[in-house]
Amino acid sequence: MFDTKNALIVRNDLAPWQRLNVVAFLATGITSGAPEILGQPYVDSLGRQYGKLAGEPMRIFEADLAALQKAHGKGLERELTLTPYVEAMFATGHDAANREVFLAEDANNLNLVGLAIRGPKKAVDKVIKGLKLHP
Template identity: 75%
Template sequence: MFDTKVALIVRNDLATWQRLNVVAFLATGVAASAPEALGQPYVDARGRRYAAMLGQPMLVFEADLAGLQAAHRKGLDSGLTLVPYVHAMFSTGHDEANREVFLAGDADHPDLVGLALRGPKKAVDKAAKGLSLHR
């Protein structure tokens, strides 16, 4: 049915509002990086149009920092599309500042609080192997 897969991974030590915030931002990154994955707009019985959503399922996993960093390394090695969210982004107030704190972080050991992976099913499964679905 789908040649690709989407996995959203969120750190398991965050407050609920932070987890939801991170997952929302990661999903927008997936949609922005893969506009071809968007479905058609929705239309209700009165003919009102609504925005399109991603046309494939997204699985949400949880992990500790080590699990996120392992998925990040595997995703890089497999050439997956990655959408990162690092802890320092919680202290910024706008997109430009988010990119600045991301750039200033440790590229080899990012302080990830969330990561989205998109690519071939087998490669995403391999990168997310051993992680638990979010509870």
Template identity: 70%
Template structure:
């Protein structure tokens, strides 16, 4: 049905509120790089209009830090679209601070708590090989 695949991977040692927070931020990042995935607004039987959502599924996986870093490397090698979220971002209060703190990270050893990827199905499948869906 879709030529592309979206995978959101969240670190398995986070508290539940952190996992949900990371997934929400990653999903918004995916939409910014692929706005074409957004469908039409929803309308109920009374004619009330609601916001639109992604028309493409986003699969959510869990992984430890080592696996997240592996997915990150493989995604870069395959030139997939990436949305990273590092642990230090939990300590900031807004987007500008997030970008500044991300810039300070060691690019070869990101302390990832989550990553969103989008690309051709087979490339995404190779990048996430061995991961389990979030439970």
């Protein structure tokens, strides 16, 4: 149905609140990089308007750190849109601090807790091949 695919991968050893937090942030990365996926505002039967939701599915997978790093490398090779979330971001309180701790990471060995991937369906499928859907 869609030519593109959105995949969110979250590390499988996180606490539930951390997993949800990472998924929420990664979803914003997908929509900010592809605002065209947003549908129209929702309107209830009384005419009240609500916010927009993505019109394309976002599938959520889980993986260990090694699999996250592998997916990151494959995504870079295929030049897909990637949105990373590293463990050090849990200790920050705002966006500028997040960017600082991300910049301080070893770019070849990111301590990923989450990764959002968007791109052509076949390319994304190759990157996430073998990953399990999040339960």
